[in-house]
Amino acid sequence: MGIAGEEALDAVTGDATREAFVARVDAHGGLLHKVARVYAWTAADRDDLVQDILAQAWRAFPAYDATRPFGTWLYRIALNVAISWVRRHVPRQRLTVPLDVDLHDTGAAPLETADAARLAALTAAVRELPPLDRALVLLYLDDHGHREIAAVLGLSESNVATKLHRLKRRLRQRLEAHA
Amino acid sequence: MTTSTSDLESFKQAWQRLDARLAAQQALAFAAFRDRRLHTLRRRLWPLYGGQILQALFGIAMIVLGVYGWRRNADAPHLVAAGLLVQAYGIAALASAGHTMQRIRELDYAAPVVGLQRQLAALRAWHVRSGVWLAQAWWFLWMPCVMIAAAALGVDVWRQAPRVLVMGTAIGVAGVLVTEAAARLSHRPRWRWLAVLNDDAMAGASLRRAQAVLDEIARFEDETPAAEV
Numbered sequence: 099m100g101i102a103g104e105e106a107l108d109a110v111t112g113d114a115t116r117e118a119f120v121a122r123v124d125a126h127g128g129l130l131h132k133v134a135r136v137y138a139w140t141a142a143d144r145d146d147l148v149q150d151i152l153a154q155a156w157r158a159f160p161a162y163d164a165t166r167p168f169g170t171w172l173y174r175i176a177l178n179v180a181i182s183w184v185r186r187h188v189p190r191q192r193l194t195v196p197l198d199v200d201l202h203d204t205g206a207a208p209l210e211t212a213d214a215a216r217l218a219a220l221t222a223a224v225r226e227l228p229p230l231d232r233a234l235v236l237l238y239l240d241d242h243g244h245r246e247i248a249a250v251l252g253l254s255e256s257n258v259a260t261k262l263h264r265l266k267r268r269l270r271q272r273l274e275a276h277a
Numbered sequence: 278m279t280t281s282t283s284d285l286e287s288f289k290q291a292w293q294r295l296d297a298r299l300a301a302q303q304a305l306a307f308a309a310f311r312d313r314r315l316h317t318l319r320r321r322l323w324p325l326y327g328g329q330i331l332q333a334l335f336g337i338a339m340i341v342l343g344v345y346g347w348r349r350n351a352d353a354p355h356l357v358a359a360g361l362l363v364q365a366y367g368i369a370a371l372a373s374a375g376h377t378m379q380r381i382r383e384l385d386y387a388a389p390v391v392g393l394q395r396q397l398a399a400l401r402a403w404h405v406r407s408g409v410w411l412a413q414a415w416w417f418l419w420m421p422c423v424m425i426a427a428a429a430l431g432v433d434v435w436r437q438a439p440r441v442l443v444m445g446t447a448i449g450v451a452g453v454l455v456t457e458a459a460a461r462l463s464h465r466p467r468w469r470w471l472a473v474l475n476d477d478a479m480a481g482a483s484l485r486r487a488q489a490v491l492d493e494i495a496r497f498e499d500e501t502p503a504a505e506v
Binding site: 120123124128130131132145148149152154155157158161162171174175177178179181182185212213216217219220228230231233238239240241249250251252253257261266269270273 | 287292295389
């Protein structure tokens with residue numbers, strides 16, 4: 099189906115489908131924004147990336163198998179879009195000074211000082227990793243098990259365990275360097 | 278400050294506490310769904326196809342020019358050959374765009390990350406390579422195009438100005454040889470400066486980036502300790 103055909107499908111797609119999609123994505127809290135946070139540096143870029151993720155997710159939604167976990171499905175799409183996005187925007191990001199999101203993002207209540215400091219250091223450390231390693235660390239930080247990380251990334255569980263061990267060591271070193 | 282395993286755990290917990298804070302931002306992201314402006318979301322995917330659509334249109338234009346060339350000049354074998362060459366190029370450009378669009382359409386963003394990223398990098402490499410081939414052809418293709426255009430104006434370049442074609446062919450051969458030689462030499466440290474010219478002229482940088490991504494994915498998949506990146 100071409101894009102015009104897909105737009106026609108949007109026109110006839112019922113409110114129920116749209117609501118079901120929004121509800122499912124919404125149930126995964128800040129997943130999209132967390133992904134955007136480690137792949138895009140400015141607030142405008144993060145919003146742009148979140149919209150790109152939503153566009154791909156909405157496109158793929160008709161093929162979503164409801165017997166499988168929605169979180170894994172959404173994480174795959176979010177990471178695939180984010181990694182593609184970062185590969186396209188690397189030259190621009192190199193010229194951009196990242197904002198401290200906790201100081202500049204609006205709307206939400208301020209974080210505790212200790213949390214804000216930890217998050218700033220953590221985000222900076224994660225952003226220094228290559229895009230695929232960033233995906234692995236992101237899943238680890240969100241407390242996903244080795245099996246689920248392996249399913250999202252398409253690696254074996256043993257590979258995930260090995261990589262994670264090394265990445266945690268590396269992350270600790272970077273956090274010390276940022277301190 | 279030293280960061281122990283337990284400290285890393287506290288960083289992890291701080292990260293997870295972000296959820297509530299980010300949920301408010303996420304609500305704003307659904308504006309397109311609330312306002313039924315889903316077409317604005319769909320249009321975000323268009324740039325993936327934009328370049329291919331332009332290439333396909335260009336291919337069709339070349340096919341039309343080629344067919345016009347050989348049908349209008351059926352009694353002149355050299356113009357028939359020129360028309361067929363241009364038509365063949367148009368078909369190649371159209372087929373390349375169609376193939377790329379098909380591969381883009383087949384991309385499944387819900388597939389495991391490593392597999393899809395490998396597909397994307399391979400697609401990028403194919404796209405750059407086919408672009409280079411289609412661009413290189415113009416060292417020679419301008420001649421049949423000029424022959425057809427001139428024939429429409431009543432001028433037979435083949436008979437009236439054969440020197441143009443002889444020189445054009447010589448320049449084309451030299452151009453291809455020089456570009457190829459530059460591409461090979463630019464890999465050597467002494468000839469590094471050629472790489473800049475080569476990158477600009479032949480999308481060498483894009484190809485190298487695509488290959489670098491494929492290498493990065495291969496390293497990421499490798500389970501051996503030596504694969505640490």
